[in-house]
Amino acid sequence: MRTVSGVEKVVVVGAGLAGLSAALHLRGGGKDVTVLERADDVGGRVGSYHGPGYEIDNGATVLTMPELIDDALAAVGADRDSVRPALRTRQLSPAYHARFADGTSIDVHSDPDAMVAEISRVCGPDEAQRYLRLRSWLADIFEAEFDRFMDANFDSPFDLVSSPAAVRDLVRLLRLGGFGRLGAQVNRRITDPRLRRVFTFQALYAGVAPARALAVYGAIAHMDTSMGVYAVDGGMRSVARAMAAAFVEAGGRLELGREVTSVDVTGGRIDGVRTRDGHRFPCDAAVLTPDTPVVDAVLPRRRRRRTLAAPSAVVLHGSVPTAVSGGWAAQHHHVIDFGAAWNRTFAEITRSRGRGRLMSDPSLLITRPALSDPGLRFTREGVEHEPLSVLAPCPNLDSAPLAWAELAVPYRNELLDVLDRRGYGGITDGFRVDHIDTPGTWHARGMQAGSPFSSAHVFRQTGPFRRRNLDPAVPGVVLAGSATVPGVGVPTVLLSGRLAAERLGVPRAR
16 A cells, blocks of 8 residues: 655644544544634534524434444544543434335334334335345445455555455455446345335435445445444534544644645645635645545646536425424434335436436435434424424436526425425424525535535446545645545545545554
């Protein structure tokens, strides 16, 4: 593995999970580390928005593999109990509640016995046995790829066959069908169309329709459905705040409101980072964590490789009176409300070259964090409320260059009408939407094609073919975050921070 030598002083650009993970591992390795964040709070895509009387997560709401947070904190001798305030997590059971257009529902449990009982109840005992075979296959996929293909740095695609152990893992993945299609592999193992959705919708996180996604992305389904989904007291934003607190306590320097505009290169190597307010931060190396357009604007001009962006999302953030939400049939932290359409829906939002369109029969993720953390409820004008988010996948701006400034409010109304018809009584009038994220708002924050999911995980943008984290054009620059290896998602961006630290000479703790 190639590394950057002679590194003592590092600037990390971005205080999202990738940047904070890199900063903690670098600080734990004895480096002098400064984190520069353009916003006035940490978190990035796990930050927050403020509404009247409440705070709500602005991005990811699903936490899996919390041990990766522990790993980053442990780099500086901290843990979830030692940070202030302490970081408290709890496993959700069920991880998700899935609702379907035919009126049925399935609780998705991480515990195999509970899931067998639930599938037996809804789909029959034969399908429950098929589920166990699928669960075993998903676990095999995860175990075959995690160490070698996710938690690993790549210098070139030849790293996949660079040693007998690497060849052995690659052959194992091939035998498991990991380079086939996820949808086909899942369909071979289970037959109920509702369950097929439950175990393949995660492909959207990777930016690909389930029918086209590589089967290796069954690893995401394994994390989501077998390894446990966790809630965080105070919201997902508490994760970033805890990591930032541990970093500062360990002697790191955190500068908020610092937007990086360029890097200085002397003698062919980076030696400083400049911010919009005129400050210069000297360094031996820099870790850049923003999305591709921001990174490319900061680095010296060179030829850029065009990448395919993942689909985007519209997210409604706000609050609803508990007297309204308490009457809904679904009383769970995470609810996936599936429309009747499936393959057509994915086709609509993944078409390229301006041919995309909004979902004609939307599938939606509804998040109600106060159901697992009642402390998030609040009173406004004498009425108790809870925070509420609704996420609707949609095409990115390359796929559908829609005028979101004009479309956001009408589409909000359309989504609320859909939910009202599906049994969320009173949501049209009761849900006060204080912030709407659209491809337009994501694009304004520097995200590729207005997608918060960065580059799609098609084959040519997967593993060693994804943008590498060691920039060959500017020695001393290392990338972390969704756009580089290993890719999109909370666990993967945490890994990306550790991988960036290794590139800068910090050995992994054993």
